[in-house]
Amino acid sequence: MTCNKNNVIIILSFLICFIFLMPNNIMAEEKEQSDVVETIDDDLKEAEEKLDAGKLIFDHILDSYNWHICTWKGKHISVYLPIIVFCEGELYCFSSKHFHHEHQYHTLNKHGDEVIFEIPDEGKYEGKVVRVMSDGTQVKPFDISITKTVCGLLISCTLLVIIFLLVAKGYRDRGEKAPKGLQALIEPLILYVRDDIAKPNIGKDYEKYFPYLLTVFFFIFFNNLLGLIPLFPFGANITGNIAVTAVLALFTFFITNLTGKKHYYEDIFNTPGVPWWLKFPLPLMPVIEVVGCFIKPVVLAIRLFANITAGHIVLLGFISMIFIVGEMSAMAGAGMSVMSVILAIFADCLEVLVAYIQAYVFTLLSAIYFGMAAKEAHH
Numbered sequence: 142m143t144c145n146k147n148n149v150i151i152i153l154s155f156l157i158c159f160i161f162l163m164p165n166n167i168m169a170e171e172k173e174q175s176d177v178v179e180t181i182d183d184d185l186k187e188a189e190e191k192l193d194a195g196k197l198i199f200d201h202i203l204d205s206y207n208w209h210i211c212t213w214k215g216k217h218i219s220v221y222l223p224i225i226v227f228c229e230g231e232l233y234c235f236s237s238k239h240f241h242h243e244h245q246y247h248t249l250n251k252h253g254d255e256v257i258f259e260i261p262d263e264g265k266y267e268g269k270v271v272r273v274m275s276d277g278t279q280v281k282p283f284d285i286s287i288t289k290t291v292c293g294l295l296i297s298c299t300l301l302v303i304i305f306l307l308v309a310k311g312y313r314d315r316g317e318k319a320p321k322g323l324q325a326l327i328e329p330l331i332l333y334v335r336d337d338i339a340k341p342n343i344g345k346d347y348e349k350y351f352p353y354l355l356t357v358f359f360f361i362f363f364n365n366l367l368g369l370i371p372l373f374p375f376g377a378n379i380t381g382n383i384a385v386t387a388v389l390a391l392f393t394f395f396i397t398n399l400t401g402k403k404h405y406y407e408d409i410f411n412t413p414g415v416p417w418w419l420k421f422p423l424p425l426m427p428v429i430e431v432v433g434c435f436i437k438p439v440v441l442a443i444r445l446f447a448n449i450t451a452g453h454i455v456l457l458g459f460i461s462m463i464f465i466v467g468e469m470s471a472m473a474g475a476g477m478s479v480m481s482v483i484l485a486i487f488a489d490c491l492e493v494l495v496a497y498i499q500a501y502v503f504t505l506l507s508a509i510y511f512g513m514a515a516k517e518a519h520h
Contacts, residue, residue, distance in 0.1 A: 142168050142457045147280070148216055155304060159272070159402075174201055180190075195298075198453075198454055198457045198458065198461070201376075201378060201453060201457060202381055202450055202453050202454065203378075204267070204288045204289055204290045204376045204382060205219060205268070205288065205289050206221075206222055206224055206237035206240070206260070206270070206286060206288055206289075207219045207221045207237045207238075207241070207289070208220040208289050208292065208373065208374075208377075210373045217241075219241070220292075220373070221236050221237045221238035221241065221278070222236075222286065222287045222288060222289065222292055223235070223236060223286065223287050224236070224237050224258075224286045224287075225235070225271055225284075225285045225286050225287070226270055226282040226283065226284050226286065227283040227285065228256075228272055228280060228282035228283070229250070229282070231250055231251060231417075233248065233256070233258070233282075233478065234446075235258075237286075237506070238262050240259065241270070244259060244260075245257055245258065245259045245273070246258045246259070254327075254514055256272065256274055257272065257273040258270055258271065258273070258282075259271060259273055259500055261279065264279070264281055265279075266281055269281060269284070270282065270284055270286065279440060289377055289386065290378070290379055290382050290384075292374075292377070293364075293367070293374075293375075293377025293378075294379055294385070295378050295465075296375075296377075297360075297363060297364050297367055297379065297445060298360075298361070299360060301360065301363055304323065304327070304396060305327075305359075306326075306463075307323055308323060308324050308327050311324035312321065312324065330358075330359070330362075332515060334351075334354055334355050334358050334504060335347075335351060337502055338354060338355050338358075338501075338505055338508050339351050339508055342505070342508040342511070342512045343508055343511050343512040343515055344512060344515065344516065346515045349400075350396070350400075350508070350511045350515075353392070354504050354507060354508055354511075357389060357393075357500075357503065357504055357507065358500050358501070358503075358504040359394070359500075360389075360496060361380055361389070361445065361499060361500040361504075362500035363465070363495060364379040364380045365380055365449060365492075365495070365496030365497075365499060365500060366493070366496050368380065368381065368453065368496075369456075369489060369492050369493065369496070378449070378450070378453055380445060380446070380449045380499070381388050381446060381449040381450040381453055383442065383443075383446045385436075386441070386442040386443075386445040387442040387445045389442070389445070389503070390438035390439070390441040390442035391438055393437075393438060393441060393506075393507045393510060394434075394435075394437065394438040394512065396507075397437075397507075397510045397511060397513075397514045398434065398514070399454075400511070400514055400515065401514035401515075402514065402515060402516070402517065404516060404517060405513060405515075405516070408430070408513075409427065409430040409431060409434065410427045410430070411427075412426045412427070412430060416481070421518075437510060441503060441506060444502070445499055445500075445503055448495060448499050449495075449496075452488075452491075452492045452495050454486060455488055456488045456492060459481050459484045459488055460481060460484040460485055462477055462480075462481045463478045463481045463482075
């Protein structure tokens with residue numbers, strides 16, 4: 142009996158200890174798990190706050206359907222541009238803001254059927270507006286949206302028209318008097334394009350090409366400068382867009398070949414001073430010359446695009462170094478910030494020079510091509 146009582150006391154003591162100690166163990170484990178979760182959340186939050194330099198750079202140099210201005214207290218402040226797409230005989234117009242909040246835009250077509258548009262984050266149509274079909278496939282509609290580059294083009298062209306209207310008004314009002322103000326700033330550049338680019342490379346027929354050369358020079362130079370201003374509504378990478386530079390190069394190509402004189406085409410298909418066996422029976426030289434005609438605009442487009450894009454990447458790279466090094470060490474970040482600011486200012490000054498040089502080179506090469514097309518036969 143005594144043994145049984147002792148056994149009962151032992152069992153009751155064990156149960157009491159188990160009951161009182163078990164909750165403490167559970168609470169300790171829960172607290173430990175909670176600490177682990179909080180640590181993971183802090184790590185994730187810290188990872189999200191880290192600067193993604195590659196994304197920052199590509200967001201600037203690539204085209205988009207919205208114009209990001211800044212981020213304030215975790216909120217993105219952007220100008221949402223209109224999306225205009227033509228699909229299956231219907232025109233759809235809506236704001237890109239729909240993609241920011243819902244990632245998809247739902248509407249109805251003229252038959253009352255649901256139409257879904259989205260911008261994929263990956264795949265063949267990454268970053269482009271597509272229509273999502275009922276079976277989940279993506280179809281690219283005809284897109285004429287007002288993107289960041291198009292909006293920047295409209296702004297820059299409007300400013301250029303205003304500037305040259307004011308300059309023209311100055312010539313009309315002042316007559317033969319010395320230029321003043323904006324007219325005094327623009328006139329040396331106009332004379333430079335005429336006297337140092339058009340006349341020496343084209344010759345007596347320079348006047349019919351001069352308006353285009355003047356337009357393309359100021360268009361490239363002005364947009365290059367606007368791309369260096371990091372404030373809305375400037376800062377768009379217009380001349381760093383291959384579509385823009387390709388169109389400019391095509392203008393030069395068509396003007397050259399549509400205004401070319403007889404001697405220009407004789408030099409292509411019957412190159413003087415070349416042995417006959419390079420022309421017949423295998424027309425090696427004519428093929429090379431024809432291919433060269435098509436390579437010239439390609440080189441023009443790629444040269445301008447590559448130089449301007451590279452300049453923007455270098456400039457943003459210097460600025461990103463401040464935050465990248467600052468994440469490693471506060472002291473190192475402080476030291477790097479001074480160095481990066483100095484390098485960024487130097488690169489920015491260099492970019493102003495590059496902005497002029499690229500406008501000059503594109504205009505000069507266009508004038509050389511026009512001169513080749515306009516030259517007369519040698520007698």
